[in-house]
Amino acid sequence: MGGPTTSAPTTSAPAPAELLEIGLRVAAEAAELITVERRSAVSVADTKTSATDVVTRVDRASEELIRSRLLEARPDDGFLGEEGGNDTGTSGVRWVVDPIDGTVNFLYGLPRYAVSVAAEVDGEAVAGVVWDVPSGVRFYATLGGGAFRDGEPIGVREPTPLAHRLVITGFSYRPEVRTIQAQAIARLLPIVRDIRRIGSAALDICHVAEGSADAYVEEGLNPWDHAAAGLVAREAGARTLLTTGAGGGMTLMVCAPEHGFDEFLATVTELGFLAGPTS
Known part of the structure; x- marks a missing residue:
């Protein structure tokens, strides 16, 4: 046996x-x-x-x-x-x-x-x-x-027109990338409610999640910048996208409520935040 x-x-x-x-x-x-x-x-x-x-x-x-x-x-x-x-x-x-x-x-x-x-x-x-x-x-x-x-x-803000959206952003530490980012922000500023630059990507994304901002876009993120906050945002009703930024081939994140995400993504794409078409 x-x-x-x-x-x-x-x-x-x-x-x-x-x-x-x-x-x-x-x-x-x-x-x-x-x-x-x-x-x-x-x-x-x-x-x-x-x-x-x-x-x-x-x-x-x-x-x-x-x-x-x-x-x-x-x-x-x-x-x-x-x-x-x-x-x-x-x-x-x-x-x-x-x-x-x-x-x-x-x-x-x-x-x-x-x-x-x-x-x-x-x-x-x-x-x-x-x-x-x-x-x-x-x-x-x-x-x-x-x-x-x-x-x-917590949950994201209710739907609002693009002109009434508060957008949070940030800037690369590389001067040549900052120039491109600043040009894109200058094109966005006249068509939204206002822009904020707080200085902590994780908190920026969480502000979208809790409804104290309408959208977030920034180039130059690493996994540790968005791993926790991105989950918080998605669970609060936002959508996130990681793609390539126009400034230097670095990771760019777009975060906005699901109900307004497509319009915001189309806007930042048209204004030159992204390197090219998204997948």
């Missing part, structure tokens, strides 16, 4: 709510670290794409903290962080982290910066947290579970 047969253990993807709970916990700890460090003098530790694209010691400390806490909770997960962390992992889960989104605001003491933590399963964001550090406001969502601000459901 043959012996008992065995099979390799099977693992299933963790529930999005479980990943969200971890994300909220580590984002809270990072926000506390950033708040404490902001009471001391903050200076530039390094630059990245240009002399104006800065990194502070606190960016690095925040990412190190988040990475270590995630590793403690889920040691087999992957990790992608703005300040250089990049682990493949073996679980099918990857954390995408911006330790301080809005570093220039943080450096100058302007109260518009956030911690962004997203969990992806097989490449799709399933849980995301954007923690507005100065205010303590938390935006978060799970795939199929809706979007929330401090426990209250």
